[in-house]
Amino acid sequence: MSEIIDQLKVEMYTRFGIQPSDVQIVRSPYRICPLGAHIDHQLGPVTAMAIDQAVYLAFAPSGDSQMRLQSLTFDGNVQFDLNAVPDKQESDWGNYPRGAVRALQEQGHALTQGIVGLSAGKMNEGGLSSSAAIGVAFLLALEQANNINVTPEENIRLDQAIENGYLGLKNGILDQAAILLSRKNHLTLIDCESITHKLIPKSRAMPPFDILVAQSGLKEALVGTGYNTRVDECAQAAGLLLNAVGRPDQKPLLGNITQQEYNTHQDKLSGDIAKRAKHFFSESARVQKGVEAWQSGDLAVFGRLISESGYSSVHNYECGSEPLIDLYHILIETDGVYGARFSGAGFRGCSIALVDPSKSAAALEYIQNQYQQKHPQLAKNASSFTCQPDDGAHIQ
Numbered sequence: 001m002s003e004i005i006d007q008l009k010v011e012m013y014t015r016f017g018i019q020p021s022d023v024q025i026v027r028s029p030y031r032i033c034p035l036g037a038h039i040d041h042q043l044g045p046v047t048a049m050a051i052d053q054a055v056y057l058a059f060a061p062s063g064d065s066q067m068r069l070q071s072l073t074f075d076g077n078v079q080f081d082l083n084a085v086p087d088k089q090e091s092d093w094g095n096y097p098r099g100a101v102r103a104l105q106e107q108g109h110a111l112t113q114g115i116v117g118l119s120a121g122k123m124n125e126g127g128l129s130s131s132a133a134i135g136v137a138f139l140l141a142l143e144q145a146n147n148i149n150v151t152p153e154e155n156i157r158l159d160q161a162i163e164n165g166y167l168g169l170k171n172g173i174l175d176q177a178a179i180l181l182s183r184k185n186h187l188t189l190i191d192c193e194s195i196t197h198k199l200i201p202k203s204r205a206m207p208p209f210d211i212l213v214a215q216s217g218l219k220e221a222l223v224g225t226g227y228n229t230r231v232d233e234c235a236q237a238a239g240l241l242l243n244a245v246g247r248p249d250q251k252p253l254l255g256n257i258t259q260q261e262y263n264t265h266q267d268k269l270s271g272d273i274a275k276r277a278k279h280f281f282s283e284s285a286r287v288q289k290g291v292e293a294w295q296s297g298d299l300a301v302f303g304r305l306i307s308e309s310g311y312s313s314v315h316n317y318e319c320g321s322e323p324l325i326d327l328y329h330i331l332i333e334t335d336g337v338y339g340a341r342f343s344g345a346g347f348r349g350c351s352i353a354l355v356d357p358s359k360s361a362a363a364l365e366y367i368q369n370q371y372q373q374k375h376p377q378l379a380k381n382a383s384s385f386t387c388q389p390d391d392g393a394h395i396q
């Protein structure tokens with residue numbers, strides 16, 4: 001970690017002439033979601049952990065209203081004036097700083113000070129929420145440079161505005177909430193309706209585990225996948241259920257229906273719509289059971305629920321792409337794995353597992369071999385690694 005920070009400081013001097021002592025660093029981690037997949041946008045409960053791999057953003061105030069940015073990960077300069085933020089450009093990492101500036105301005109925060117910045121981050125393939133990590137990093141840097149105090153809850157809303165507004169993805173608050181609120185050795189339980197959370201410490205009774213990340217090599221962006229279509233299908237299911245319970249004017253979100261109302265009226269749904277609702281209600285129940293298992297240190301039950309979540313994501317929510325689903329199947333049959341699912345939306349990126357650390361090395365080898373046999377082309381760009389839960393985003 002200090003290696004990357006040293007490198008960023010050297011590069012800030014070489015590229016922009018900024019002295020190391022004037023450089024500040026945001027560390028914005030990637031996240032996993034063991035339980036609560038695809039229910040954040042319907043205001044269901046979700047669980048998360050930040051991991052010990054992160055996006056780093058080195059920055060210093062620019063001294064004027066100019067934003068001057070480069071990245072060790074992505075090509076090209078990003079440069080714009082705070083008073084004339086350009087619109088979204090397809091597949092351009094500059095969308096995150098531009099979206100961060102717009103989100104802050106739209107919430108009435110006066111920005112006078114631009115930043116000179118250089119970002120670095122290894123995992124930009126999806127699944128670990130690199131997009132929210134980079135969005136959060138730019139928000140924190142801009143707030144610091146402009147002396148703006150913002151609560152983590154407001155930052156969650158601001159980053160959501162980047163994703164929903166500027167980027168056009170209809171996602172929920174899982175990613176940015178996990179990145180901002182998580183703490184080492186805790187499970188973060190997030191109520192997506194009220195944006196409140198609980199940090200649940202790891203029980204002493206719980207055996208140790210590694211988080212194993214198995215990358216697929218698939219890198220397509222989320223806008224343009226089936227993500228938004230699934231959100232619309234959930235809204236259709238919610239609309240039908242709200243009609244059935246006599247509250248047609250309520251916002252069509254599955255979180256506005258109780259489990260009991262769903263049990264009574266589920267026969268009003270059929271086909272794909274019925275499957276999406278089944279995923280929402282079964283996943284909400286798994287979150288609840290998972291929290292109990294985590295509290296009592298029962299990693300076997302917690303892991304089994306993660307694999308069940310993976311199953312429901314494939315069969316009810318129908319959102320994984322083939323390589324991700326194959327990885328899920330490989331992971332659940334790997335020795336030492338407590339539970340697995342694909343990470344994030346499941347259209348690209350990675351699958352994750354919780355694994356017995358004494359079996360991690362063999363598991364990594366087994367997974368790589370199996371994946372190589374199934375998807376030789378993709379496996380060339382895919383690697384697997386283990387990591388640990390860690391603290392949320394901060395300026396260090």
Ligand code: GLA
Pocket residue numbers: 033036037038039040041129171172173174175344345346
């Ligand atoms: C992506 C979205 C999140 C969430 C997950 C699935 O990461 O950005 O809001 O819906 O997929 O749980």
